[in-house]
Amino acid sequence: MNFEILQERFFSLRSNRMFELFVVAVILFSALVIGAKTYDIPENVLMVIGWLDTAITFFFLIEITIRFVGEPNKRSFFKDPWNLFDTLIVVVSLIPIQDSEMALVGRLIRIFRVLRMVSIVPELRLLLNSLIKALPQLGYVILLMFIIFYIYAAVGASFFVDINPVLWGDISIAMLTLFRVMTFEDWTDVMYETMEVYPFSWLFYLTFIFLTTFAFLNMVIGIVVNVMENEHAEEEREKAIAEGQITIEDLSNQINELKAIVEAQAKEKDRL
CATH class of the missing domain: 1.10.287.70 (Helix Hairpins)
Structure with a gap:
């Protein structure tokens, strides 16, 4: 597929209202997943929550990729502080630090994913x-x-x-x-x-x-x-x-x- 055609499709997708609402829904679901981890829950449920958290992280990676590819002017993409913030949150969330001394930092970064709501909702x-x-x-x-x-x-x-x-x-x-x-x-x-x-x-x-x-x-x-x-x-x-x-x-x-x-x-x- 021609890159220009792919860029046009991704630009249309990132500007689509239904896609924006779906991203907002995923962010809200991510907040619920983060809140669920604060409760005393069984080990098997905690494992499912971990899988969901990983799936959400990869969805955010796909979403930020769509926004970057669909951007007509790639150089100006990271000049927007909100794009830079979203990319930083997604990239740091991909780092596997669950069993390391940086596990607390990883959890904090995932909490800040809720702030991505600000970059998605214009109001x-x-x-x-x-x-x-x-x-x-x-x-x-x-x-x-x-x-x-x-x-x-x-x-x-x-x-x-x-x-x-x-x-x-x-x-x-x-x-x-x-x-x-x-x-x-x-x-x-x-x-x-x-x-x-x-x-x-x-x-x-x-x-x-x-x-x-x-x-x-x-x-x-x-x-x-x-x-x-x-x-x-x-x-x-x-x-x-x-x-x-x-x-x-x-x-x-x-x-x-x-x-x-x-x-x-x-x-x-x-x-x-």
Whole structure:
């Protein structure tokens, strides 16, 4: 068979929706197989699970081969981080290390095969890419949240250490206690304990909860949602360009609009 014909067939197969769904089903089944190994099961069942695990590994090898052969530009295949990740997981899974000192590493690699779901499902890939691109903006929010944590922990350790040294013994333990308060894990018990000595200490907890749980976490959600919307819009533009539904002039206008939005956000950040 001509290689060009084989490449076209593999390209059609890798783009087929039913094939993608089948790969997703195998990944989910692989996750179930990994979970089954954590139970105390009979030896014969464990042997069957081992065979299934081997069959899944070889299926992933065939699947990554189909994707590589069906790729029109072979040099750009490994430039995609997800293709590189999938290939690394599959290749390492083929190494027979069950009875060696690297057996634990082999099991960990097989656990990470579940992450291949991200490379297969575009929606998950868009979500993860958005989270990664939002990290620079999230870094400032996290830094500001750490400052708030540190200030409140210092205040708590200074005033409440005699009330309960287990919760307020030093600033690091106080920060853990504040994390418990932020997540609402029996935080009222902590508050009522200090209110017996400092009746107005409820202000300490309510202001902390407002700043962290309500304000900063909503800021994190807003940043991630904003980045996701931009990523989705960019993906739609690329798809429209590929399908010839958008002109260069329209694209230039949209880029100018994005630049104006970015400049406005930068000015707003400078004012803050």
